Amino acid sequence: MAKTPEQPAADQSSADLLLTFRDKVYTSRTLIIPGSDRMLSVAKGCVEVSVSDEQAIAYLKAHPEIEPPKE
Secondary structure, eight states: OOOOOOOOGGGOOGGGOEEEEEESSOSEEEEEOTTSSOEEEEETTEEEEETTOHHHHHHHHHOTTEEOOOO
């Protein structure tokens, strides 16, 4: 089976870039964004969202148990 070549990181669009938030309480859980059917999964104490996902970023930044990424 032929492997497809991987794209270098420089060629990735901003939609492919992820922000990693740290859950200060749980290592594994599902977060549900209020007013929507969207779920975010916490695994190994972290949840990753696309930099273009404004709804998820706003929710995670406002959540008292979630630590935003370090800049």
